[in-house]
Amino acid sequence: MSAEIWAIGGGKGGTGKSFLASGLAMYLAGIGKKVTLIDADLGGANLHSIIKMEKPAATLSDFFERKVSLESISQETAIPNLRLVIGDIRTLSPDTIKYGQRVKLYRHIRNMTDDYVVIDLGAGSGLNTLDTFLLADKMITITVPEITSIDNLYHFLKKALFRKLNVFLADHHLKDAAKNTWRTRDENDIRTIKHLVDHFKTISPEVCAMLDSEFSQLNIYVVVNQVRHTPHNHIGPSVKSVIMKYFGVPAHYAGSISYDNSLWKYMDSGEPYFGLTSTATIMEEVGNIAWNLMENKQVKLLDISTEARYE
Ligand SMILES: Nc1ncnc2c1ncn2[C@@H]1O[C@H](COP(=O)(O)OP(=O)(O)OP(=O)(O)O)[C@@H](O)[C@H]1O
């Protein structure tokens, strides 16, 4: 059986993607799941520093440049059940990684035999990042409670869904229909991705059924990080509702993580910081998010200001 793939993205830099990816991977490994954590921040890989690994023997650079398997470059970590694929630390720009190299990476990721593969994405919304995000069984977006970060999350998802739609249209020889639709978008009152997808569904019952299955099977999760006070608890549910309304895809609010002013100390220390904070609130929160993801649950809107119960 192949692994379930979780990818963490979200557009804006510094929202906690690497923190969440490593936290989830460590939590899953801690409860006995076999996990590979992949640093897919091509051009900005840093998970090995976060996990405080020794100087890497092999990295994604080797995978791209030599005929080796992903399995063979994944390295044991100090945490039982957890292996790390160290990012591409030699490439300065992700644009220099060829499409064929990425396709090979995606094929190897899909063939991993762990229970879970957790992928940390870089900031931004380049094709590398979008395609890796779209590969995942669970697409996890993370934002901090700031409007610029939330905006970035929307733009990131919009681009990802556009990319998905474009790939679908190209695969089904519908590129001309796409061009026409775009030209006449004002007449047809197409203002959101949902309108666009709904419009393409009118082409034929077959296209409608295929688009329905492509988009209704998406699993988008929202995590809010660095929460500082109770009003921030409403951000996750609102972001989720907006995604569903304007993008027309299923979305879930997987939970939030408090701001922890002691995190930087662990980053500064020589110790793996998650180990040291395993009893801290933020690790409990990461654990709750992991369970919500594993069991396809989400935090209920009405519960967030009182006691967190799950549906
Ligand atoms: N809940 C939190 N409380 C306090 N600090 C946090 C929290 N989450 C992350 N940080 C800090 O924020 C900084 C950015 O985190 P991280 O590197 O995980 O972000 P990122 O989204 O991966 O960034 P990049 O886009 O550059 O890859 C780090 O210094 C991290 O320690």
Ligand SMILES: [Mg+2]
């Ligand atoms: Mg990062």
